[in-house]
Amino acid sequence: MESMTPAKPTLWKQSSMAPERDHKAPDDLEGDNEDGGVSDIDPGFKLMYLANEGDVDSIKELLDFGTDVNFRDIDYRTALHVSACQGYGDVAKLLLENGADVDPKDRWGSTMAPMHVRNVREVPEYEIDPRELDFTNSIEITKGTYRIASWGGTQVAVKIFWEGTADEDKVRAFRDELSLLQKIRHPNVVQFLGAVTQSSPMMIVTEYLPKGDLHEYLKRKGALKPATALRFAMDIARGMNYLHEHKPEAIIHRDLEPSNILRDDSGNLKVADFGVSKLLKVANRVREDRPLTCQDTACRYVAPEVFRNEEYDTKVDVFSFALILQEVWNYT
Structure with missing residues:
Protein backbone atom coordinates (compact mmCIF):
# COMPACT_ATOMS: atom_id res chain seq x y z
CA MET A 1 0.00 0.00 0.00
CA GLU A 2 1.29 3.42 -0.92
CA SER A 3 2.36 5.42 2.14
CA MET A 4 0.66 8.70 2.84
CA THR A 5 2.59 11.85 3.74
CA PRO A 6 1.12 13.66 6.73
CA ALA A 7 -0.47 16.97 5.84
CA LYS A 8 1.63 19.97 6.77
CA PRO A 9 0.10 22.25 9.40
CA THR A 10 -0.91 25.65 8.07
CA LEU A 11 -0.52 28.89 9.94
CA TRP A 12 -2.28 30.94 7.32
CA LYS A 13 -5.81 29.88 8.28
CA GLN A 14 -5.46 30.95 11.92
CA SER A 15 -8.07 33.68 12.11
CA SER A 16 -11.81 33.25 12.37
CA MET A 17 -12.43 36.39 10.34
CA ALA A 18 -9.75 35.96 7.67
CA PRO A 19 -10.85 35.40 4.06
CA GLU A 20 -9.97 32.04 2.49
CA ARG A 21 -6.80 32.22 0.43
CA ASP A 22 -4.15 29.81 -0.79
CA HIS A 23 -0.65 30.09 0.61
CA LYS A 24 2.36 27.93 0.15
CA ALA A 25 4.17 27.12 3.35
CA PRO A 26 6.97 29.64 3.96
CA ASP A 27 10.48 28.43 3.24
CA ASP A 28 11.39 28.87 6.90
CA LEU A 29 8.90 26.15 7.83
CA GLU A 30 9.79 23.73 5.04
CA GLY A 31 12.41 22.07 7.18
CA ASP A 32 15.36 22.53 4.82
CA ASN A 33 17.77 21.35 7.50
CA GLU A 34 18.56 17.65 7.70
CA ASP A 35 16.18 16.68 10.46
CA GLY A 36 13.29 18.65 8.99
CA GLY A 37 13.04 20.80 12.14
CA VAL A 38 12.51 24.50 12.61
CA SER A 39 15.52 25.28 14.74
CA ASP A 40 16.99 27.87 12.37
CA ILE A 41 13.98 30.12 11.93
CA ASP A 42 13.28 33.40 13.70
CA PRO A 43 12.17 32.76 17.35
CA GLY A 44 8.89 34.62 16.81
CA PHE A 45 7.90 32.55 13.80
CA LYS A 46 9.09 29.45 15.58
CA LEU A 47 6.76 30.30 18.47
CA MET A 48 3.86 30.57 16.00
CA TYR A 49 4.80 27.23 14.43
CA LEU A 50 5.05 25.45 17.80
CA ALA A 51 1.71 26.93 18.88
CA ASN A 52 0.22 25.49 15.71
CA GLU A 53 1.74 22.12 16.60
CA GLY A 54 0.58 22.25 20.22
CA ASP A 55 4.11 21.59 21.47
CA VAL A 56 3.86 22.82 25.06
CA ASP A 57 7.35 21.77 26.18
CA SER A 58 9.12 23.41 23.24
CA ILE A 59 7.07 26.58 23.66
CA LYS A 60 8.01 26.76 27.34
CA GLU A 61 11.67 26.35 26.44
CA LEU A 62 11.39 29.07 23.79
CA LEU A 63 9.71 31.50 26.19
CA ASP A 64 12.29 30.77 28.89
CA PHE A 65 14.91 31.71 26.30
CA GLY A 66 13.33 35.17 26.07
CA THR A 67 11.16 34.99 22.96
CA ASP A 68 8.45 37.67 22.83
CA VAL A 69 5.17 35.94 23.74
CA ASN A 70 3.25 38.70 21.89
CA PHE A 71 5.18 38.40 18.63
CA ARG A 72 2.88 39.24 15.69
CA ASP A 73 3.14 38.07 12.11
CA ILE A 74 2.33 40.11 8.99
CA ASP A 75 -1.43 39.72 9.70
CA TYR A 76 -0.98 40.76 13.37
CA ARG A 77 -1.73 37.26 14.66
CA THR A 78 -0.08 36.08 17.83
CA ALA A 79 0.64 32.58 19.11
CA LEU A 80 -2.47 32.95 21.28
CA HIS A 81 -4.60 33.38 18.14
CA VAL A 82 -3.08 30.23 16.67
CA SER A 83 -3.47 28.08 19.78
CA ALA A 84 -7.10 29.16 20.20
CA CYS A 85 -7.94 28.39 16.57
CA GLN A 86 -6.41 24.94 16.93
CA GLY A 87 -8.18 24.32 20.22
CA TYR A 88 -4.99 23.88 22.25
CA GLY A 89 -6.15 25.02 25.68
CA ASP A 90 -2.92 23.98 27.39
CA VAL A 91 -0.88 26.08 24.98
CA ALA A 92 -3.16 29.09 25.44
CA LYS A 93 -2.89 28.75 29.23
CA LEU A 94 0.91 28.64 29.05
CA LEU A 95 1.01 31.73 26.81
CA LEU A 96 -1.32 33.65 29.12
CA GLU A 97 0.79 32.69 32.15
CA ASN A 98 3.76 34.18 30.34
CA GLY A 99 2.14 37.55 29.68
CA ALA A 100 0.27 37.07 26.40
CA ASP A 101 -2.22 39.84 25.63
CA VAL A 102 -5.65 38.45 26.57
CA ASP A 103 -7.52 40.13 23.71
CA PRO A 104 -5.23 40.57 20.69
CA LYS A 105 -6.82 41.66 17.40
CA ASP A 106 -5.53 40.45 14.07
CA ARG A 107 -5.88 42.21 10.71
CA TRP A 108 -9.51 41.12 10.39
CA GLY A 109 -10.56 42.08 13.91
CA SER A 110 -10.65 38.51 15.23
CA THR A 111 -9.97 38.23 18.96
CA MET A 112 -10.26 35.66 21.73
CA ALA A 113 -14.05 35.95 21.94
CA PRO A 114 -15.66 32.93 23.63
CA MET A 115 -17.74 32.07 20.54
CA HIS A 116 -14.65 32.22 18.33
CA VAL A 117 -14.68 29.72 15.43
CA ARG A 118 -11.76 27.86 13.90
CA ASN A 119 -12.52 28.51 10.25
CA VAL A 120 -14.03 31.42 8.36
CA ARG A 121 -16.63 29.06 6.88
CA GLU A 122 -17.98 28.54 10.41
CA VAL A 123 -18.68 32.25 10.99
CA PRO A 124 -22.48 32.46 11.38
CA GLU A 125 -24.56 34.19 8.73
CA TYR A 126 -25.81 36.72 11.28
CA GLU A 127 -22.26 37.89 12.12
CA ILE A 128 -21.83 41.68 11.99
CA ASP A 129 -18.47 43.38 11.61
CA PRO A 130 -18.24 45.62 14.71
CA ARG A 131 -16.62 48.32 12.57
CA GLU A 132 -20.00 48.72 10.83
CA LEU A 133 -21.61 49.84 14.10
CA ASP A 134 -21.29 53.56 14.72
CA PHE A 135 -21.74 54.52 18.38
CA THR A 136 -21.13 58.25 17.81
CA ASN A 137 -23.38 60.20 20.20
CA SER A 138 -24.78 56.86 21.40
CA ILE A 139 -27.19 56.88 24.35
CA GLU A 140 -28.38 54.14 26.69
CA ILE A 141 -31.92 52.81 26.32
CA THR A 142 -34.11 50.15 27.95
CA LYS A 143 -32.89 50.37 31.57
CA GLY A 144 -29.34 50.89 30.35
CA THR A 145 -29.21 47.41 28.81
CA TYR A 146 -29.01 48.58 25.20
CA ARG A 147 -27.29 51.40 23.35
CA ILE A 148 -28.40 53.07 20.13
CA ALA A 149 -26.02 52.69 17.19
CA SER A 150 -26.11 53.37 13.47
CA TRP A 151 -25.71 50.36 11.17
CA GLY A 152 -25.69 51.04 7.45
CA GLY A 153 -27.54 54.29 8.03
CA THR A 154 -30.26 52.63 10.15
CA GLN A 155 -30.62 53.10 13.89
CA VAL A 156 -30.40 49.81 15.80
CA ALA A 157 -30.38 48.73 19.44
CA VAL A 158 -27.17 47.03 20.59
CA LYS A 159 -26.82 44.93 23.73
CA ILE A 160 -23.15 44.79 24.70
CA PHE A 161 -21.58 41.86 26.57
CA TRP A 162 -18.11 40.94 27.69
CA GLU A 163 -17.04 44.29 29.12
CA GLY A 164 -14.08 43.63 31.38
CA THR A 165 -13.45 40.21 32.85
CA ALA A 166 -15.80 37.52 31.60
CA ASP A 167 -17.18 34.60 33.52
CA GLU A 168 -19.01 31.41 32.66
CA ASP A 169 -22.43 32.83 33.54
CA LYS A 170 -22.00 35.76 31.15
CA VAL A 171 -20.94 33.49 28.32
CA ARG A 172 -23.88 31.15 28.94
CA ALA A 173 -26.32 34.08 29.08
CA PHE A 174 -25.03 35.41 25.77
CA ARG A 175 -25.24 32.03 24.06
CA ASP A 176 -28.73 31.34 25.42
CA GLU A 177 -30.15 34.70 24.41
CA LEU A 178 -28.58 34.49 20.96
CA SER A 179 -29.93 30.98 20.46
CA LEU A 180 -33.44 32.13 21.35
CA LEU A 181 -33.42 35.27 19.23
CA GLN A 182 -32.44 33.34 16.10
CA LYS A 183 -35.63 31.30 16.43
CA ILE A 184 -38.03 34.25 16.80
CA ARG A 185 -39.86 36.22 14.11
CA HIS A 186 -43.24 37.80 14.84
CA PRO A 187 -44.79 41.29 14.43
CA ASN A 188 -45.26 41.58 18.20
CA VAL A 189 -41.74 40.49 19.15
CA VAL A 190 -38.65 42.68 18.70
CA GLN A 191 -36.71 41.54 15.61
CA PHE A 192 -33.19 40.13 15.91
CA LEU A 193 -30.85 41.56 13.22
CA GLY A 194 -27.44 40.09 13.95
CA ALA A 195 -24.61 39.72 16.44
CA VAL A 196 -20.90 40.26 17.02
CA THR A 197 -19.45 36.97 18.25
CA GLN A 198 -15.94 36.87 16.79
CA SER A 199 -14.48 39.84 18.64
CA SER A 200 -14.78 41.44 22.05
CA PRO A 201 -17.00 42.95 23.32
CA MET A 202 -19.67 40.65 21.94
CA MET A 203 -22.98 42.25 20.96
CA ILE A 204 -26.55 41.41 20.04
CA VAL A 205 -28.18 43.77 17.52
CA THR A 206 -31.97 44.19 17.30
CA GLU A 207 -34.36 46.65 15.70
CA TYR A 208 -34.58 50.01 17.46
CA LEU A 209 -38.03 51.20 18.52
CA PRO A 210 -37.74 54.96 19.15
CA LYS A 211 -41.06 55.37 20.97
CA GLY A 212 -39.70 53.70 24.09
CA ASP A 213 -41.24 51.19 26.47
Whole structure:
Protein backbone atom coordinates (compact mmCIF):
# COMPACT_ATOMS: atom_id res chain seq x y z
CA MET A 1 0.00 0.00 0.00
CA GLU A 2 1.29 3.42 -0.92
CA SER A 3 2.36 5.42 2.14
CA MET A 4 0.66 8.70 2.84
CA THR A 5 2.59 11.85 3.74
CA PRO A 6 1.12 13.66 6.73
CA ALA A 7 -0.47 16.97 5.84
CA LYS A 8 1.63 19.97 6.77
CA PRO A 9 0.10 22.25 9.40
CA THR A 10 -0.91 25.65 8.07
CA LEU A 11 -0.52 28.89 9.94
CA TRP A 12 -2.28 30.94 7.32
CA LYS A 13 -5.81 29.88 8.28
CA GLN A 14 -5.46 30.95 11.92
CA SER A 15 -8.07 33.68 12.11
CA SER A 16 -11.81 33.25 12.37
CA MET A 17 -12.43 36.39 10.34
CA ALA A 18 -9.75 35.96 7.67
CA PRO A 19 -10.85 35.40 4.06
CA GLU A 20 -9.97 32.04 2.49
CA ARG A 21 -6.80 32.22 0.43
CA ASP A 22 -4.15 29.81 -0.79
CA HIS A 23 -0.65 30.09 0.61
CA LYS A 24 2.36 27.93 0.15
CA ALA A 25 4.17 27.12 3.35
CA PRO A 26 6.97 29.64 3.96
CA ASP A 27 10.48 28.43 3.24
CA ASP A 28 11.39 28.87 6.90
CA LEU A 29 8.90 26.15 7.83
CA GLU A 30 9.79 23.73 5.04
CA GLY A 31 12.41 22.07 7.18
CA ASP A 32 15.36 22.53 4.82
CA ASN A 33 17.77 21.35 7.50
CA GLU A 34 18.56 17.65 7.70
CA ASP A 35 16.18 16.68 10.46
CA GLY A 36 13.29 18.65 8.99
CA GLY A 37 13.04 20.80 12.14
CA VAL A 38 12.51 24.50 12.61
CA SER A 39 15.52 25.28 14.74
CA ASP A 40 16.99 27.87 12.37
CA ILE A 41 13.98 30.12 11.93
CA ASP A 42 13.28 33.40 13.70
CA PRO A 43 12.17 32.76 17.35
CA GLY A 44 8.89 34.62 16.81
CA PHE A 45 7.90 32.55 13.80
CA LYS A 46 9.09 29.45 15.58
CA LEU A 47 6.76 30.30 18.47
CA MET A 48 3.86 30.57 16.00
CA TYR A 49 4.80 27.23 14.43
CA LEU A 50 5.05 25.45 17.80
CA ALA A 51 1.71 26.93 18.88
CA ASN A 52 0.22 25.49 15.71
CA GLU A 53 1.74 22.12 16.60
CA GLY A 54 0.58 22.25 20.22
CA ASP A 55 4.11 21.59 21.47
CA VAL A 56 3.86 22.82 25.06
CA ASP A 57 7.35 21.77 26.18
CA SER A 58 9.12 23.41 23.24
CA ILE A 59 7.07 26.58 23.66
CA LYS A 60 8.01 26.76 27.34
CA GLU A 61 11.67 26.35 26.44
CA LEU A 62 11.39 29.07 23.79
CA LEU A 63 9.71 31.50 26.19
CA ASP A 64 12.29 30.77 28.89
CA PHE A 65 14.91 31.71 26.30
CA GLY A 66 13.33 35.17 26.07
CA THR A 67 11.16 34.99 22.96
CA ASP A 68 8.45 37.67 22.83
CA VAL A 69 5.17 35.94 23.74
CA ASN A 70 3.25 38.70 21.89
CA PHE A 71 5.18 38.40 18.63
CA ARG A 72 2.88 39.24 15.69
CA ASP A 73 3.14 38.07 12.11
CA ILE A 74 2.33 40.11 8.99
CA ASP A 75 -1.43 39.72 9.70
CA TYR A 76 -0.98 40.76 13.37
CA ARG A 77 -1.73 37.26 14.66
CA THR A 78 -0.08 36.08 17.83
CA ALA A 79 0.64 32.58 19.11
CA LEU A 80 -2.47 32.95 21.28
CA HIS A 81 -4.60 33.38 18.14
CA VAL A 82 -3.08 30.23 16.67
CA SER A 83 -3.47 28.08 19.78
CA ALA A 84 -7.10 29.16 20.20
CA CYS A 85 -7.94 28.39 16.57
CA GLN A 86 -6.41 24.94 16.93
CA GLY A 87 -8.18 24.32 20.22
CA TYR A 88 -4.99 23.88 22.25
CA GLY A 89 -6.15 25.02 25.68
CA ASP A 90 -2.92 23.98 27.39
CA VAL A 91 -0.88 26.08 24.98
CA ALA A 92 -3.16 29.09 25.44
CA LYS A 93 -2.89 28.75 29.23
CA LEU A 94 0.91 28.64 29.05
CA LEU A 95 1.01 31.73 26.81
CA LEU A 96 -1.32 33.65 29.12
CA GLU A 97 0.79 32.69 32.15
CA ASN A 98 3.76 34.18 30.34
CA GLY A 99 2.14 37.55 29.68
CA ALA A 100 0.27 37.07 26.40
CA ASP A 101 -2.22 39.84 25.63
CA VAL A 102 -5.65 38.45 26.57
CA ASP A 103 -7.52 40.13 23.71
CA PRO A 104 -5.23 40.57 20.69
CA LYS A 105 -6.82 41.66 17.40
CA ASP A 106 -5.53 40.45 14.07
CA ARG A 107 -5.88 42.21 10.71
CA TRP A 108 -9.51 41.12 10.39
CA GLY A 109 -10.56 42.08 13.91
CA SER A 110 -10.65 38.51 15.23
CA THR A 111 -9.97 38.23 18.96
CA MET A 112 -10.26 35.66 21.73
CA ALA A 113 -14.05 35.95 21.94
CA PRO A 114 -15.66 32.93 23.63
CA MET A 115 -17.74 32.07 20.54
CA HIS A 116 -14.65 32.22 18.33
CA VAL A 117 -14.68 29.72 15.43
CA ARG A 118 -11.76 27.86 13.90
CA ASN A 119 -12.52 28.51 10.25
CA VAL A 120 -14.03 31.42 8.36
CA ARG A 121 -16.63 29.06 6.88
CA GLU A 122 -17.98 28.54 10.41
CA VAL A 123 -18.68 32.25 10.99
CA PRO A 124 -22.48 32.46 11.38
CA GLU A 125 -24.56 34.19 8.73
CA TYR A 126 -25.81 36.72 11.28
CA GLU A 127 -22.26 37.89 12.12
CA ILE A 128 -21.83 41.68 11.99
CA ASP A 129 -18.47 43.38 11.61
CA PRO A 130 -18.24 45.62 14.71
CA ARG A 131 -16.62 48.32 12.57
CA GLU A 132 -20.00 48.72 10.83
CA LEU A 133 -21.61 49.84 14.10
CA ASP A 134 -21.29 53.56 14.72
CA PHE A 135 -21.74 54.52 18.38
CA THR A 136 -21.13 58.25 17.81
CA ASN A 137 -23.38 60.20 20.20
CA SER A 138 -24.78 56.86 21.40
CA ILE A 139 -27.19 56.88 24.35
CA GLU A 140 -28.38 54.14 26.69
CA ILE A 141 -31.92 52.81 26.32
CA THR A 142 -34.11 50.15 27.95
CA LYS A 143 -32.89 50.37 31.57
CA GLY A 144 -29.34 50.89 30.35
CA THR A 145 -29.21 47.41 28.81
CA TYR A 146 -29.01 48.58 25.20
CA ARG A 147 -27.29 51.40 23.35
CA ILE A 148 -28.40 53.07 20.13
CA ALA A 149 -26.02 52.69 17.19
CA SER A 150 -26.11 53.37 13.47
CA TRP A 151 -25.71 50.36 11.17
CA GLY A 152 -25.69 51.04 7.45
CA GLY A 153 -27.54 54.29 8.03
CA THR A 154 -30.26 52.63 10.15
CA GLN A 155 -30.62 53.10 13.89
CA VAL A 156 -30.40 49.81 15.80
CA ALA A 157 -30.38 48.73 19.44
CA VAL A 158 -27.17 47.03 20.59
CA LYS A 159 -26.82 44.93 23.73
CA ILE A 160 -23.15 44.79 24.70
CA PHE A 161 -21.58 41.86 26.57
CA TRP A 162 -18.11 40.94 27.69
CA GLU A 163 -17.04 44.29 29.12
CA GLY A 164 -14.08 43.63 31.38
CA THR A 165 -13.45 40.21 32.85
CA ALA A 166 -15.80 37.52 31.60
CA ASP A 167 -17.18 34.60 33.52
CA GLU A 168 -19.01 31.41 32.66
CA ASP A 169 -22.43 32.83 33.54
CA LYS A 170 -22.00 35.76 31.15
CA VAL A 171 -20.94 33.49 28.32
CA ARG A 172 -23.88 31.15 28.94
CA ALA A 173 -26.32 34.08 29.08
CA PHE A 174 -25.03 35.41 25.77
CA ARG A 175 -25.24 32.03 24.06
CA ASP A 176 -28.73 31.34 25.42
CA GLU A 177 -30.15 34.70 24.41
CA LEU A 178 -28.58 34.49 20.96
CA SER A 179 -29.93 30.98 20.46
CA LEU A 180 -33.44 32.13 21.35
CA LEU A 181 -33.42 35.27 19.23
CA GLN A 182 -32.44 33.34 16.10
CA LYS A 183 -35.63 31.30 16.43
CA ILE A 184 -38.03 34.25 16.80
CA ARG A 185 -39.86 36.22 14.11
CA HIS A 186 -43.24 37.80 14.84
CA PRO A 187 -44.79 41.29 14.43
CA ASN A 188 -45.26 41.58 18.20
CA VAL A 189 -41.74 40.49 19.15
CA VAL A 190 -38.65 42.68 18.70
CA GLN A 191 -36.71 41.54 15.61
CA PHE A 192 -33.19 40.13 15.91
CA LEU A 193 -30.85 41.56 13.22
CA GLY A 194 -27.44 40.09 13.95
CA ALA A 195 -24.61 39.72 16.44
CA VAL A 196 -20.90 40.26 17.02
CA THR A 197 -19.45 36.97 18.25
CA GLN A 198 -15.94 36.87 16.79
CA SER A 199 -14.48 39.84 18.64
CA SER A 200 -14.78 41.44 22.05
CA PRO A 201 -17.00 42.95 23.32
CA MET A 202 -19.67 40.65 21.94
CA MET A 203 -22.98 42.25 20.96
CA ILE A 204 -26.55 41.41 20.04
CA VAL A 205 -28.18 43.77 17.52
CA THR A 206 -31.97 44.19 17.30
CA GLU A 207 -34.36 46.65 15.70
CA TYR A 208 -34.58 50.01 17.46
CA LEU A 209 -38.03 51.20 18.52
CA PRO A 210 -37.74 54.96 19.15
CA LYS A 211 -41.06 55.37 20.97
CA GLY A 212 -39.70 53.70 24.09
CA ASP A 213 -41.24 51.19 26.47
CA LEU A 214 -44.73 50.74 27.87
CA HIS A 215 -43.72 51.74 31.40
CA GLU A 216 -42.49 55.18 30.34
CA TYR A 217 -45.46 55.61 27.99
CA LEU A 218 -47.99 54.98 30.77
CA LYS A 219 -46.25 57.43 33.10
CA ARG A 220 -46.09 60.09 30.42
CA LYS A 221 -49.46 59.55 28.76
CA GLY A 222 -51.64 59.10 31.81
CA ALA A 223 -55.26 58.21 31.04
CA LEU A 224 -55.86 55.69 28.23
CA LYS A 225 -58.95 55.08 26.18
CA PRO A 226 -60.42 51.60 26.81
CA ALA A 227 -59.92 50.79 23.13
CA THR A 228 -56.19 51.61 23.44
CA ALA A 229 -55.83 49.48 26.56
CA LEU A 230 -57.54 46.60 24.75
CA ARG A 231 -55.25 46.98 21.73
CA PHE A 232 -52.18 46.94 24.00
CA ALA A 233 -53.47 43.78 25.68
CA MET A 234 -53.97 42.07 22.31
CA ASP A 235 -50.47 43.04 21.10
CA ILE A 236 -48.82 41.56 24.20
CA ALA A 237 -51.04 38.47 24.05
CA ARG A 238 -50.18 37.80 20.40
CA GLY A 239 -46.45 38.08 21.07
CA MET A 240 -46.59 35.84 24.14
CA ASN A 241 -48.84 33.29 22.44
CA TYR A 242 -46.30 33.05 19.62
CA LEU A 243 -43.50 32.39 22.12
CA HIS A 244 -45.50 29.81 24.09
CA GLU A 245 -46.66 28.02 20.93
CA HIS A 246 -43.17 27.94 19.45
CA LYS A 247 -42.19 24.49 18.16
CA PRO A 248 -40.50 22.20 19.01
CA GLU A 249 -39.87 24.02 22.30
CA ALA A 250 -41.96 26.74 23.92
CA ILE A 251 -40.14 29.90 24.97
CA ILE A 252 -40.74 31.21 28.50
CA HIS A 253 -39.90 34.90 28.76
CA ARG A 254 -39.66 35.05 32.60
CA ASP A 255 -39.00 38.81 32.58
CA LEU A 256 -42.27 40.14 31.17
CA GLU A 257 -42.85 43.63 32.54
CA PRO A 258 -43.87 47.02 31.09
CA SER A 259 -40.25 48.17 30.63
CA ASN A 260 -39.59 45.10 28.41
CA ILE A 261 -42.53 45.87 26.13
CA LEU A 262 -41.62 48.40 23.43
CA ARG A 263 -43.68 50.60 21.07
CA ASP A 264 -42.99 50.83 17.34
CA ASP A 265 -43.61 53.84 15.07
CA SER A 266 -47.28 52.86 14.68
CA GLY A 267 -47.81 52.59 18.43
CA ASN A 268 -48.00 48.79 18.36
CA LEU A 269 -46.36 46.85 21.20
CA LYS A 270 -43.53 44.33 20.88
CA VAL A 271 -42.15 41.97 23.53
CA ALA A 272 -38.40 42.50 24.05
CA ASP A 273 -35.35 41.54 26.15
CA PHE A 274 -34.85 37.78 26.34
CA GLY A 275 -31.83 37.86 28.65
CA VAL A 276 -33.36 35.48 31.22
CA SER A 277 -35.70 33.54 28.92
CA LYS A 278 -35.82 29.75 28.80
CA LEU A 279 -36.75 27.02 26.34
CA LEU A 280 -39.38 24.65 27.66
CA LYS A 281 -39.12 21.14 26.25
CA VAL A 282 -42.44 19.64 25.26
CA ALA A 283 -44.31 18.02 28.18
CA ASN A 284 -41.61 19.10 30.64
CA ARG A 285 -41.19 21.82 33.22
CA VAL A 286 -38.22 24.02 34.05
CA ARG A 287 -36.23 24.23 37.25
CA GLU A 288 -33.31 26.56 37.66
CA ASP A 289 -29.72 25.54 38.27
CA ARG A 290 -29.32 28.96 39.84
CA PRO A 291 -32.42 30.77 41.16
CA LEU A 292 -33.24 34.24 39.88
CA THR A 293 -32.62 37.18 42.18
CA CYS A 294 -33.92 40.72 42.15
CA GLN A 295 -30.61 41.70 40.57
CA ASP A 296 -31.46 39.60 37.52
CA THR A 297 -34.95 40.98 36.95
CA ALA A 298 -37.68 43.07 38.55
CA CYS A 299 -39.36 41.26 41.44
CA ARG A 300 -42.87 42.68 41.09
CA TYR A 301 -43.85 40.91 37.86
CA VAL A 302 -42.16 37.54 38.36
CA ALA A 303 -44.18 34.51 39.49
CA PRO A 304 -43.36 33.27 43.03
CA GLU A 305 -42.37 29.75 41.92
CA VAL A 306 -39.51 31.18 39.85
CA PHE A 307 -37.97 32.92 42.87
CA ARG A 308 -38.65 29.89 45.07
CA ASN A 309 -36.67 27.76 42.59
CA GLU A 310 -39.63 25.45 42.03
CA GLU A 311 -40.55 23.76 38.77
CA TYR A 312 -42.57 25.99 36.45
CA ASP A 313 -43.89 26.33 32.91
CA THR A 314 -45.45 28.99 30.67
CA LYS A 315 -47.95 29.91 33.38
CA VAL A 316 -45.30 32.12 34.99
CA ASP A 317 -45.59 34.44 31.98
CA VAL A 318 -49.38 34.40 32.31
CA PHE A 319 -48.92 35.62 35.90
CA SER A 320 -46.77 38.52 34.68
CA PHE A 321 -49.19 39.27 31.83
CA ALA A 322 -52.13 39.52 34.26
CA LEU A 323 -50.25 42.07 36.39
CA ILE A 324 -49.40 44.14 33.32
CA LEU A 325 -53.03 44.12 32.16
CA GLN A 326 -54.14 45.26 35.58
CA GLU A 327 -51.66 48.12 35.47
CA VAL A 328 -52.70 49.15 31.96
CA TRP A 329 -56.38 49.02 32.85
CA ASN A 330 -55.75 51.24 35.89
CA TYR A 331 -54.86 54.01 33.44
CA THR A 332 -58.24 53.91 31.68
